[in-house]
Amino acid sequence: MFAYLVRRLAYAVPILLGVNLLTFALFFVVNTPDDMARMQLGVKRVTAEAIAKWKAERGYDKPLFFNGAADGTAKLTDTIFYAKSARMFVGDFGAAEDGRDIAREIATRIGPSTALAVPTFIVGLLVTVSAALLLAFVRGTRLDFWGVVACVAAMSVSGLFYIIFGQWLFSKALRLVPISGYADGLSAFKFLVLPVAIGVVAGLGSSIRWYRTLFIEEIGKDYVRTARAKGLGEGTVLFRHVLKNAMIPILTGVVVVIPQLFLGSLLMESFFGIPGLGSYTIDAINAQDFSVVRAMVFIGSVLYIAGLILTDLSYTLVDPRVRFD
Amino acid sequence: MPFQPVLLWSDAVLWLLVGLLATLAVVSRRAPPLAAAWRKVGASRVGMAAATLLAVFALIGLADSLHYRLALPAEPGKPAAYGVEVLSVLDGALSGLRGRNEKTYSAPLATQSYAMETAILANGGQQRDFPPLRYGGAQLKPGDSWMADVTMRGISGVVAGGLLWWLISTVLLWNARRGAAPGDAIAQIEPWRGVRAIFMKRPPGSFAWDAVLATLLVVCLIAGKLTALSAGYHVFGTDKVGQDVLYQVLKSVRTALVIGLVTTLVTLPLGILLGIAAGYFGGWIDDVIQYLYTVLNSIPGVLLIAAAVLMMQVVIDTHPEWFATAAERADLRLLALCFILGVTSWTGLARLLRGEALKLRELDYVQAAQAFGVAPFTILLRHILPNVLHIVIITLVMDFSGLVLSEAVLSYVGIGVDPTTISFGTMINNARMELAREPVVWWSLVAAFAFMFALVLAANLFADAVQAAFDPRRSAQ
Secondary structure (H helix, E strand, O other): OHHHHHHHHHHHHHHHHHHHHHHHHHHHHOOOHHHHHHHHHOOOOOOHHHHHHHHHHHOOOOOOOOOOOOOOOHHHHOOHHHHHHHHHHHOOOOEOOOOOEHHHHHHHHHHHHHHHHHHHHHHHHHHHHHHHHHHHHOOOOHHHHHHHHHHHHHHOOOHHHHHHHHHHHHHHHOOOOOOOOOOOHHHHHHHHHHHHHHHHHHHHHHHHHHHHHHHHHHHOOHHHHHHHHOOOOHHHHHHHHHHHHHHHHHHHHHHOHHHHHHHOOHHHHHHOOOOOHHHHHHHHHHOOOHHHHHHHHHHHHHHHHHHHHHHHHHHHHHOOOOOOO | OOEEEEOOHHHHHHHHHHHHHHHHHHHHHHOHHHHHHHHHHHHOHHHHHHHHHHHHHHHHHHHOOOEEEEEOOOOOOOOOOEOOOOEEHHHHHOHHHHHOOOOOOEOOOOOEOOOOEEEEOOOOOEEEEOOEOOOOOOOOOOOOOHHHHHHHHHHHHHHHHHHHHHHHHHHHHHHHHHHOOOOOHHHHOOOOOHHHHHHOOOOOOOOOHHHHHHHHHHHHHHHHHHHHHHOOOOOOOEOOOOOEHHHHHHHHHHHHHHHHHHHHHHHHHHHHHHHHHHHHHOHHHHHHHHHHHHHHHHOOHHHHHHHHHHHHHHHHHHOHHHOOOHHHHHHHHHHHHHHHHHHHHOHHHHHHHHHHHHHHOOOHHHHHHHHOOOOHHHHHHHHHHHHHHHHHHHHHHHHHHHHHHHHHHHHHHOOOOOOOOOOHHHHHHHHHHHHHOOOOOOHHHHHHHHHHHHHHHHHHHHHHHHHHHHOHHHHHO
């Protein structure tokens, strides 16, 4: 088990390196720092001095990979790649365009993001799994048919629709909750209840249908027939046997996203004015702040890899057949 | 020549795709298992109703993909000059909607502007009132009833739509009868009796003509009514700069189709080639390909797209000399977005195909081919690819709806299509702030969401029918 973990963690390093190289190539090789400078300063009438100054201020005036002019290890460390990309491995993300430290900013914004994403995730999972179990329980009936129809209709609606009309209905027309904003502590509740509810509803259609398929596939298996044959009720069969065995495919989809909950939701946070990582990312995209986007890409892939490892570990918990040696 | 044809890049790619789909149809016809699966799709009522609706959308989109520039008034002795504006056949057909711009917002079917204006009266005084629209209801004379006009136009439109449907259904049924065996249910019905064909009893497994005709009837009635009303009014109202919303939603269809279809043109070669190669060859090839898609997968999708689109924007902005017209730039940006979406989304298909190829390479017929010394590439092409084609088809139709939906989100985030390209995303993005107005400006949003819903729902239902027919696990149940 321990050896397996070490191996997985070791495997994560080349992947992160790959992510790093890919983003580096996207941001610095496809576009030279000169292009970026011209872009930030305005395309027309920009002097060479202004570009040089912009680059020097942000440390983009070094060579990309190899600095022949420096001595010793500085040949490698005094480069854009080392300063901008490799430093991310130790949590040094540098400063954003507005001069603020990205790592500090991320630390303060992770709270609101989690406060929104975690309840959405838990409530959503509970609701979808129970609804899917219900549909599987009544499979083949009219309720099941219309339930599936409703799911297909719900997943054909744009996510933006749920947000825009939910916000309009509950905040503007009915005035039940504030339109947007955020507060710390318990008073966050009134700001979070609507985004959480909308987040749950928007995800219902596709997940219920997916889980229902999983359950029904599981119901067709031999052990279920055996369980029925020995006289167990349908409810016991579903909850004791089917649910437990369907956990494996469910876990594959669910555990991967748990670490990424910290990244927050781009749409929800920007629509509801929640100062989390999602709105931070959107603002950075709109302001074309490349350092922040780069940092978020890196953190996102770290969290994804953590999710993959967690998924494998969770298998050992629910499926005794899985052993890592 | 009164016009000069213009071939935008996305037009070329879209027509190429139409050609590819036609090829796929021919291939399907020749391969009995695929033909049988498609027949199953054809027998599904829901599937064929969805397919009919999709075909209508495709027709709109393709009419919007034939571009031209109109000739300017000829001057003697000079070579013919053409206007800078790039129009499409759809624009030409909708010239009534395109040209009739109001000043600003107006509600659906309204005759008055949304915004109050100060008018100078004949006696020199001033009066604040809602001014009448330039085009909406301009045919009404003082004293005419708006209600009567709208009702009359509506009724005549529905009647015209019904007649159109009758014409189409007659042609379709006549054509179907020629190809049908004498015993078929469809051969029992005279072509001009389309209504009867909707309610006929058909044997299970036969083509769902009833669903096709019923869907066409609904589409024709709605189209007829919209056409009749839009001749005198703005049926879905106008937006902030006074452009007709109906025109915008019809134009958005092409953007959605391009995003949904062209992206797969990038996804398919990458996904098929890399997926099958990884599964079939194994070893270091498998390792490299798996590494590649784990790296791509591990970057959160939106962020990777955002990074790539930001970079593309820098390239476009620093090279203005590459583009002759604004339409060309917007068009290339749309294609680049498709390319980026494709490069970031081939991993799912590759993973599926890798698993399938892993299984297939152990089968006897593949082993036999290897023993005969058939070249690996030939084995991939002749023995593996045809046997994973059903997965490719299922993924293709299932991805379409997701891509259409994601366009709206990406445009909201600011990394979608060019702001000058009319799309569902840009429509929603421009209109979402207007819900805060009093009275609420809802029509742009509702129209965009409704059309998008119809398109995505049809795509989802069609995908379901296709999956049910092609997936061996599901057809066994």
